[in-house]
Amino acid sequence: MAKISIRELNLYYNDHQALKSINLDVENKEIMAVIGPANSGKSSLLRALNRLYEIDYARITGKILLDGKDIFEIPINDLRRRIGIVFATPVVLPGSIRKNLSYGPKLHRRIGKSEVDDLVYNALTSANLWDEVKDRLEDSAARLSGGQQQRLCIARALAMQPEVILMDEPCSGLDPVSTAKIEATMLELKKDYTFILVTNNTKQAARVSDRTAFFLLGELIEIGKTQKLFTSPTDTRTDDYIRGRFG
Amino acid sequence: MKDKIAEKILLFIALSAILSLALITFFIFQQGIPLIFKAGLANFFSLKWAPTRAGFGILSMIIGSLMVTVGALAVGVPFGLAGAIFLAEFSSKTIQKTLKPIIELLAGIPSVVYGFIGIVILVPFIRNTFGGPGFSVLAASIILGIMILPTIVSISYDALLAVPTTYREGSYAVGATKWQTVVMLLIPAARSGIVAGIILGMGRAIGETMAVIMIAGNALKIPGSIFDSVRTLTSTIALELGYAAGDHRAALFACGSILFLIIIVLNIFAIRITGRK
Numbered sequence: 086m087a088k089i090s091i092r093e094l095n096l097y098y099n100d101h102q103a104l105k106s107i108n109l110d111v112e113n114k115e116i117m118a119v120i121g122p123a124n125s126g127k128s129s130l131l132r133a134l135n136r137l138y139e140i141d142y143a144r145i146t147g148k149i150l151l152d153g154k155d156i157f158e159i160p161i162n163d164l165r166r167r168i169g170i171v172f173a174t175p176v177v178l179p180g181s182i183r184k185n186l187s188y189g190p191k192l193h194r195r196i197g198k199s200e201v202d203d204l205v206y207n208a209l210t211s212a213n214l215w216d217e218v219k220d221r222l223e224d225s226a227a228r229l230s231g232g233q234q235q236r237l238c239i240a241r242a243l244a245m246q247p248e249v250i251l252m253d254e255p256c257s258g259l260d261p262v263s264t265a266k267i268e269a270t271m272l273e274l275k276k277d278y279t280f281i282l283v284t285n286n287t288k289q290a291a292r293v294s295d296r297t298a299f300f301l302l303g304e305l306i307e308i309g310k311t312q313k314l315f316t317s318p319t320d321t322r323t324d325d326y327i328r329g330r331f332g
Numbered sequence: 333m334k335d336k337i338a339e340k341i342l343l344f345i346a347l348s349a350i351l352s353l354a355l356i357t358f359f360i361f362q363q364g365i366p367l368i369f370k371a372g373l374a375n376f377f378s379l380k381w382a383p384t385r386a387g388f389g390i391l392s393m394i395i396g397s398l399m400v401t402v403g404a405l406a407v408g409v410p411f412g413l414a415g416a417i418f419l420a421e422f423s424s425k426t427i428q429k430t431l432k433p434i435i436e437l438l439a440g441i442p443s444v445v446y447g448f449i450g451i452v453i454l455v456p457f458i459r460n461t462f463g464g465p466g467f468s469v470l471a472a473s474i475i476l477g478i479m480i481l482p483t484i485v486s487i488s489y490d491a492l493l494a495v496p497t498t499y500r501e502g503s504y505a506v507g508a509t510k511w512q513t514v515v516m517l518l519i520p521a522a523r524s525g526i527v528a529g530i531i532l533g534m535g536r537a538i539g540e541t542m543a544v545i546m547i548a549g550n551a552l553k554i555p556g557s558i559f560d561s562v563r564t565l566t567s568t569i570a571l572e573l574g575y576a577a578g579d580h581r582a583a584l585f586a587c588g589s590i591l592f593l594i595i596i597v598l599n600i601f602a603i604r605i606t607g608r609k
């Protein structure tokens with residue numbers, strides 16, 4: 086069974102339709118890349134999956150299933166615990182590195198100090214950030230570099246012990262070294278988590294993903310094995326986009 | 333060159349503002365402090381206020397001022413904060429755009445009008461419901477609490493809105509409810525603005541005179557309960573300055589000095605709280 090099944094999904098902002106009859110299965114523990122030009126609905130797709138679109142006052146029709154269960158039947162805080170998200174610009178919360186990591190878990194249950202210690206260590210280690218920040222866990226998270234902040238955001242998603250991690254252009258503002266670190270992190274974490282990676286960087290999609298979906302103006306144009314999609318796409322629009330012949 | 337001149341002018345204006353403040357402070361202290369030493373601290377901080385017969389005890393007024401201020405905060409802070417949270421986080425843009433100016437308009441109503449409403453509605457209500465004179469700590473607290481609402485609401489509201497929206501997204505994204513986001517993230521992030529609003533409100537409450545004179549009863553004793561009449565430092569100054577002379581007049585300036593000190597101490601506290609990381 087697919088980890089996430091999307092059936093006939095439409096998403097509207099007022100009158101504007103940002104997603105049009107999307108049908109898509111995301112397999113367990115794969116990295117699925119989502120590519121496409123600006124305004125093709127990539128972010129909207131991610132925000133539909135964890136129901137974050139609701140804070141934008143958007144509306145959806147269709148079905149989204151997580152492990153076969155309708156996401157609207159899962160309590161919203163549980164859904165968002167199971168499906169984490171990392172945004173394009175790193176969103177660190179005010180306060181220390183440690184507080185950034187314990188914020189989410191503390192919303193859901195009471196946890197003691199030693200459990201927080203473990204959680205901080207595990208999340209930072211998994212996000213490849215532990216060595217760089219282990220001596221300054223109480224420092225303000227805002228003082229980290231951009232790349233470190235983004236890895237902190239990944240760690241914060243991991244601290245929730247999610248099943249799926251959505252990434253919305255996580256490397257768009259980062260230098261090549263930080264980008265490489267984040268890609269390496271994803272490849273390591275892949276054995277335990279399912280990823281959906283929105284990226285503007287087709288090379289990045291090619292480097293890390295198993296499958297790639299190409300979106301254009303709210304429609305899913307083509308989906309297939311990454312290798313195949315990049316070498317011999319079936320749709321000419323996909324071909325145009327990956328060859329950079331596109332606006 | 334032009335920049336230099338503008339800079340000089342601004343510096344001059346800033347300095348004259350500071351200078352006039354310093355002069356006022358100096359004047360009040362210079363008029364009041366000598367009397368405190370002349371009368372002696374024991375006399376000054378006693379209960380006996382008979383300034384024409386060398387009784388300069390202002391203790392009951394200090395306590396009165398503190399009581400109505402604390403009372404005003406007890407009324408104004410919860411309602412003001414709730415109002416700000418409701419406006420900033422739980423209402424649509426249209427509601428915000430309509431209500432915020434209306435609330436700010438409340439700050440412009442002269443205090444005598446508040447006092448009048450207090451006399452006509454609140455005082456009889458308290459007298460009929462709880463007994464006692466009606467002119468009381470409770471009446472003054474409620475009216476002052478309402479008077480400081482606009483300050484607290486609008487400053488806290490601005491502070492909440494100044495919290496970046498990305499924080500909210502980050503919080504919702506890890507499964508926080510709206511309430512959890514408000515309590516655990518937004519209020520702490522907006523804390524310094526909220527405290528600033530409360531301090532300004534507190535300053536207004538402790539300094540308010542007219543409304544308090546009209547509804548507090550002004551009896552010269554420490555109130556035994558919130559239904560008793562109370563007299564504040566400001567009321568005393570306003571009621572007596574018109575006819576006071578000599579040491580009596582100096583004693584009123586001494587009241588002013590004490591008021592000044594109380595406000596400074598409260599502000600220092602507040603700054604400490606805000607600055608704490």
Ligand SMILES: Nc1ncnc2c1ncn2[C@@H]1O[C@H](COP(=O)(O)OP(=O)(O)OP(=O)(O)O)[C@@H](O)[C@H]1O
Binds near residue numbers: 126127
């Ligand atoms: N909060 C919103 N309110 C109204 N319209 C929105 C909102 N967010 C997105 N849209 C619209 O929905 C469409 C899809 O936007 P979306 O952000 O999903 O695209 P995207 O593929 O992520 O683009 P980009 O590559 O620029 O991030 C766009 O036309 C956009 O203008």
Ligand SMILES: [Mg+2]
Binds near residue numbers: 129253
């Ligand atoms: Mg986007």
